[in-house]
Amino acid sequence: MQDDFKKNLLKKYSSYETELILLGLSQDSELSLKLIEERLLLGEPLQYIVGAAFFYNHTYRVGPGVLIPRLDSECLVEEVIKVQKFGPYDLSKVLDIGAGSGCLGFEILKERKECCLTSIENSHQSFSYLELNQRQLNIKSNLVKEDFLTWFKTQKVHEYSFIISNPPYIDYEDQHIERMVKEYEPQSALFSKNDGLSHIMDWAKPIISLLKPDGIWMCEFGFTQKADLKSYFESLSGGFTLNWGRDLAGQDRYFVLRKKHE
Numbered sequence: 001m002q003d004d005f006k007k008n009l010l011k012k013y014s015s016y017e018t019e020l021i022l023l024g025l026s027q028d029s030e031l032s033l034k035l036i037e038e039r040l041l042l043g044e045p046l047q048y049i050v051g052a053a054f055f056y057n058h059t060y061r062v063g064p065g066v067l068i069p070r071l072d073s074e075c076l077v078e079e080v081i082k083v084q085k086f087g088p089y090d091l092s093k094v095l096d097i098g099a100g101s102g103c104l105g106f107e108i109l110k111e112r113k114e115c116c117l118t119s120i121e122n123s124h125q126s127f128s129y130l131e132l133n134q135r136q137l138n139i140k141s142n143l144v145k146e147d148f149l150t151w152f153k154t155q156k157v158h159e160y161s162f163i164i165s166n167p168p169y170i171d172y173e174d175q176h177i178e179r180m181v182k183e184y185e186p187q188s189a190l191f192s193k194n195d196g197l198s199h200i201m202d203w204a205k206p207i208i209s210l211l212k213p214d215g216i217w218m219c220e221f222g223f224t225q226k227a228d229l230k231s232y233f234e235s236l237s238g239g240f241t242l243n244w245g246r247d248l249a250g251q252d253r254y255f256v257l258r259k260k261h262e
């Protein structure tokens with residue numbers, strides 16, 4: 001009966017991730033499969049129901065209040081630790097801004113033990129998952145529960161060799177966003193004003209000032225936002241070079257800003 005249910009679920013939600021989550025499910029006798037199906041039919045994300053999501057090389061604990069790590073974001077980690085098309089990257093002092101479950105920074109740290117990681121997150125609920133995942137993955141990093149722009153005011157400039165961020169970047173008016181995402185995932189992790197670009201634009205100057213010379217800011221954005229971001233960065237006074245990366249689907253997905261030596 002369990003096997004039939006799993007087969008049906010895999011048919012409906014067929015993906016590598018679903019399979020892995022289901023593998024985890026077999027160890028969880030407390031979850032009633034009937035109840036899971038009922039919640040799925042109501043539109044709740046499978047990852048929230050089972051409390052786990054797979055990202056890159058590890059499983060992350062997730063639940064309401066924290067963004068479910070996305071496959072789209074794996075290309076950033078892949079670029080840092082494997083591809084290095086825009087590298088090399090100095091990962092001695094890394095900052096993950098808007099860390100959520102912790103997936104970006106933690107995956108880098110898992111691969112590069114030399115890295116000293118600080119993860120910053122302002123949402124209370126997301127932060128509790130950040131702590132949980134840090135413990136579960138046996139990671140040593142500094143976790144900061146604060147608004148980035150407030151925290152930034154207390155920091156020294158030229159501190160970080162590498163900054164990674166996946167900020168909220170969806171336009172409030174976006175009509176294409178799935179109902180499941182809109183209804184279940186935290187609005188504060190998804191949406192940003194000014195056509196979805198407020199967070200990136202508000203964070204840009206502080207982030208650049210935190211970078212060491214030759215330091216990198218790698219940032220995810222929405223696949224329609226490249227042209228607007230390009231003009232925004234051209235309007236800044238320079239002092240950096242910019243490259244653009246794509247996700248697995250070939251869509252513009254992230255930029256790599258390298259600060260020039262002064």
Ligand SMILES: C[S@@+](CC[C@H](N)C(=O)[O-])C[C@H]1O[C@@H](n2cnc3c(N)ncnc32)[C@H](O)[C@@H]1O
Pocket residue numbers: 067068069070073097098099100101102103104120121122123126146147148149165166167168169188189190
């Ligand atoms: C798109 S989610 C990304 C989460 C995670 N990095 C990932 O890739 O799955 C953006 C995250 O930024 C956090 N965030 C939004 N505004 C912030 C701020 N001003 N300071 C710190 N974190 C913020 C949100 O709570 C959310 O967890």
